Amino acid sequence: MIAQQLVNGIVTGSVYALFALGFTLIFGTFKILNLAHAGVFMSGAFIGYFAVLNGLPLWLALVLAMIGSGLISYIVELGAFATIRGSGQIEFGALISSIGANLCLMSLGQRLSNTKVLRFPFETFPVEFYEFGPVRFSFLQVIILLVVVVLLMAMMFYLYKTSFGRQIRAVSGNERVASLLGVNPGLVYFQTFFISGALAGVAGIMIGLSFNSIHFYMGEPYLLKAFVVVVLGGLGSVHGAVVAGMLLGIFQNLAVAYLPSALTETIIYGLLFVVLLVKPSGLFGSEGVQVGVARR
Amino acid sequence: MMNLVYTYQPLFDYFLLAVGFAYSQQMVLRAGVFSIGSAGFASIGAYFVAIVVKDHGMNAIVALLIATLLGCVGGFLLSIPLARLRGVFQAIATLAFVQIVVSLCLYFDELTGGPQGFNNIPKLVGTWHLLAAVLVTIYFMYVISRSAIGRAFDALRQDETVGATLGISIRKYHMIAFVLSGALAGFFGGMQSLYTFSIEPEMFGFTFLVAALTYIILGGRGTVTGPIIGALIMSVLPELARPLADNRQFFQGILMMVMIAFMPHGVFDGLVLHLRKRRAAARDKLFKEAH
Amino acid sequence: MASLVLSNVSKRFGGLLAVSDVNMEVPPGKITGLIGPNGAGKTTVVNMITGLLKLTTGSIKLGDRDISEAEAHEVAFAGVSRTFQNIRLLPEATVLENVVIGFHVHVRSSLFAQLVGLPSSVRETPKLFERGRQLLERFGMSRYADHPAGGLAYGHQRRVEMMRAVATDPKILLLDEPVAGMNDVEATELGDVFKELAASGIGLLLIEHNIRFVNQLCEQVYVLDSGAMIASGTPQEVMHNPAVVAAYLGTKK
Structure with a gap:
């Protein structure tokens, strides 16, 4: 029983991590909370759904969802963040305008789906199970885990081993200095938002497949969970988001067996609150966090 | 004529409630506190009033007063730990508070009715009550904004360090902002309970706080008129044209993005600032011509 | 002293x-x-x-x-009062409001009076603004009283900051x-x-x-x-x- 919940938890957690990764990447790089990440996540699921509906194979639908939601994420950057950059109110402003962008995406999703829950056609994904002693895996779970691991490794490689990764970190340090050194900030913004959006899109299609249900407000609960994940892992910390995502997934699945679901939520958000008060830089973050005017 | 009144009365009622919640949201933002916790206090006030009035037969006025008090106490308690946080961290912590309240309302379903909501609340509040409540609130908002408290809030919002070096205790005034914001949310939450027959936990969640933020972004953070304008725009705009009503959320989203980009102080505050600048320029010109 | x-x-x-x-x-x-x-x-x-x-x-x-x-x-x-090396005014406020905020330490009306609008608070505000105008007069800045502080010339901004510091007495x-x-x-x-x-x-x-x-x-x-x-x-x-x-x-x- 516990082993089974653990496996389920790791799979759920890996999707949380995937969602939170793009969210924390943008915060770490540009110091903004992108609430439209929820809408981008939903867009990924929608694109995947309509691709499958039009007869495309699932793997192609996945690729299209990645590219599509990556582009949508960049459109959000152009519409919601590029306009207020340098206004001196980026922290507050970005939160508001990304809420705005999210409303727009949700509203489009609502139109497309006619406010209905969409379901993939029967047998889009083979329903197969493997048994290892007491633990049962579905084929889908294996694929999800595989895709997440591959994407994580690709992203780590990209961020820490390539010159693009160094450029992203240079721009996050000081945009003007970076551009003097020959880094093109526009390109960095594009890449960061594209990667972030593509990851969210994959997460969207995975969730859509797992529950076989896609609807225009599916992003909100994941966004709220993402706050927990990124704060626990340290806002802006990529490794932290992965570990915290896994932990949250496992906790949630174990708790389902023993606690009423509403109480689980109370505990999760209570934990978020407590971590913010005790260690706002998160369990794995090291950056100092601004705490207002007091003798330091 | 009477038809017109009947058609638009519910709209007007919701507008009045929106103004109340907008003031609660404005109170914290005005003092430079990035709290989005009003939804949580509104939920507490709404459930308290609904439960004691329907199940225990408490007098509605007494219940509303206690709901206000609960908002005060809640705001006070929340302000203590939050004094350490700023900016997005404050926003996330208050969001966590809102989610905790929502999940608790779902959990204690014997008391609150859980996800099915709390139904058949006696309707004791009508348009006139709401109007009176909003007018009294406007009076208080005006008085506070003309007092040393209002000036301290404005200073802290614009530059916390400067405020502190001029003798304004950040901790104290942020606490006052939390307490007043909680009081307003608790009170209007209770009013909403007694107006709408039924409430459910998700009514006071993410959508609620987005709406409250929208009123302030549209209207303005620093004036008493701002929240009224913000709530008015959001209530009236969808009624003006059918396509606007059909795509209400889409336009709300576009408005938020456009306002932050091009009128970050909001319609009303932006107008006040603009007029100030124009008048200053005109005076400068006069002065130069005279010399 | x-x-x-x-x-x-x-x-x-x-x-x-x-x-x-x-x-x-x-x-x-x-x-x-x-x-x-x-x-x-x-x-x-x-x-x-x-x-x-x-x-x-x-x-x-x-x-x-x-x-x-x-x-x-x-x-x-x-x-103890101060000015800042990189001028820090309240940019949205007028020059007069910037100076009046300096009077914060002299406010006598109680919090309660301010919250409910008792006469002690209501009468205090215009008095403080009057004192602010006197201070502007003393520094030769009266004509800028209603200008937004953020839009002033550099030298004038320094003066506003100084008046604000002096206002704390x-x-x-x-x-x-x-x-x-x-x-x-x-x-x-x-x-x-x-x-x-x-x-x-x-x-x-x-x-x-x-x-x-x-x-x-x-x-x-x-x-x-x-x-x-x-x-x-x-x-x-x-x-x-x-x-x-x-x-x-x-x-x-």
């Missing part, structure tokens, strides 16, 4: 000793100078006095009162590079204002780069270099101190 006295004050940021063992006195009714090259730690000293930074060692006293641990707003109530006024970026005429004009303020009993601490300006106004000058006090005395004494000359012009080793 009370003197501001710093005894053995040090500040360490991580491994870096930014200010070490500083002793200094700012007496009432006089203008005291604090000079030193860029990065000497002058602003760090001001931030420690005004409650923005914690002292690593030492103490700061205003008269008999120890304000080493006081919070920023308590320091203001105790009677301080015992000690810390001026962090008040004439930076001004020409000689403007600087001399402001110098006269400082003399006037000192004559009214306020103790001024003038943190400056411009040695000539300091020499014209101060009786006592302290010189800070790399966080340490390398000299103090009258401007004459200090100017001929080889350590000071070396700090400003560099040494041949």
Whole structure:
């Protein structure tokens, strides 16, 4: 029983991590909370759904969802963040305008789906199970885990081993200095938002497949969970988001067996609150966090 | 004529409630506190009033007063730990508070009715009550904004360090902002309970706080008129044209993005600032011509 | 009136000793100078006095009162006011409102009176604005009363900041590079204002780069270099101190 919940938890957690990764990447790089990440996540699921509906194979639908939601994420950057950059109110402003962008995406999703829950056609994904002693895996779970691991490794490689990764970190340090050194900030913004959006899109299609249900407000609960994940892992910390995502997934699945679901939520958000008060830089973050005017 | 009144009365009622919640949201933002916790206090006030009035037969006025008090106490308690946080961290912590309240309302379903909501609340509040409540609130908002408290809030919002070096205790005034914001949310939450027959936990969640933020972004953070304008725009705009009503959320989203980009102080505050600048320029010109 | 006295004050940021063992006195009714090259730690000293930074060692006293641990707003109530090196006005507020916020420490009406609009609070506000206008008059800034402070010329912004600091009616006024970026005429004009303020009993601490300006106004000058006090005395004494000359012009080793 516990082993089974653990496996389920790791799979759920890996999707949380995937969602939170793009969210924390943008915060770490540009110091903004992108609430439209929820809408981008939903867009990924929608694109995947309509691709499958039009007869495309699932793997192609996945690729299209990645590219599509990556582009949508960049459109959000152009519409919601590029306009207020340098206004001196980026922290507050970005939160508001990304809420705005999210409303727009949700509203489009609502139109497309006619406010209905969409379901993939029967047998889009083979329903197969493997048994290892007491633990049962579905084929889908294996694929999800595989895709997440591959994407994580690709992203780590990209961020820490390539010159693009160094450029992203240079721009996050000081945009003007970076551009003097020959880094093109526009390109960095594009890449960061594209990667972030593509990851969210994959997460969207995975969730859509797992529950076989896609609807225009599916992003909100994941966004709220993402706050927990990124704060626990340290806002802006990529490794932290992965570990915290896994932990949250496992906790949630174990708790389902023993606690009423509403109480689980109370505990999760209570934990978020407590971590913010005790260690706002998160369990794995090291950056100092601004705490207002007091003798330091 | 009477038809017109009947058609638009519910709209007007919701507008009045929106103004109340907008003031609660404005109170914290005005003092430079990035709290989005009003939804949580509104939920507490709404459930308290609904439960004691329907199940225990408490007098509605007494219940509303206690709901206000609960908002005060809640705001006070929340302000203590939050004094350490700023900016997005404050926003996330208050969001966590809102989610905790929502999940608790779902959990204690014997008391609150859980996800099915709390139904058949006696309707004791009508348009006139709401109007009176909003007018009294406007009076208080005006008085506070003309007092040393209002000036301290404005200073802290614009530059916390400067405020502190001029003798304004950040901790104290942020606490006052939390307490007043909680009081307003608790009170209007209770009013909403007694107006709408039924409430459910998700009514006071993410959508609620987005709406409250929208009123302030549209209207303005620093004036008493701002929240009224913000709530008015959001209530009236969808009624003006059918396509606007059909795509209400889409336009709300576009408005938020456009306002932050091009009128970050909001319609009303932006107008006040603009007029100030124009008048200053005109005076400068006069002065130069005279010399 | 009370003197501001710093005894053995040090500040360490991580491994870096930014200010070490500083002793200094700012007496009432006089203008005291604090000079030193860029990065000497002058602003760090001001931030420690005004409650923005914690002292690593030492103490700061205003008269008999120890304000080493006081919070920023308590320091203001105790009677220490300041201006900022990079001017910090409330940009949305008018010039008059910027000055009136300086009267915060003089507000007498109770919180309750302010919340419910009792006459004590309602009548106080116009009085404070009237006092603000008088202060503007004194600094020759009346015609800018209703201008948004953010849109003023640089020199005028400095004046607004100074009026705001004076509005708190301080015992000690810390001026962090008040004439930076001004020409000689403007600087001399402001110098006269400082003399006037000192004559009214306020103790001024003038943190400056411009040695000539300091020499014209101060009786006592302290010189800070790399966080340490390398000299103090009258401007004459200090100017001929080889350590000071070396700090400003560099040494041949």
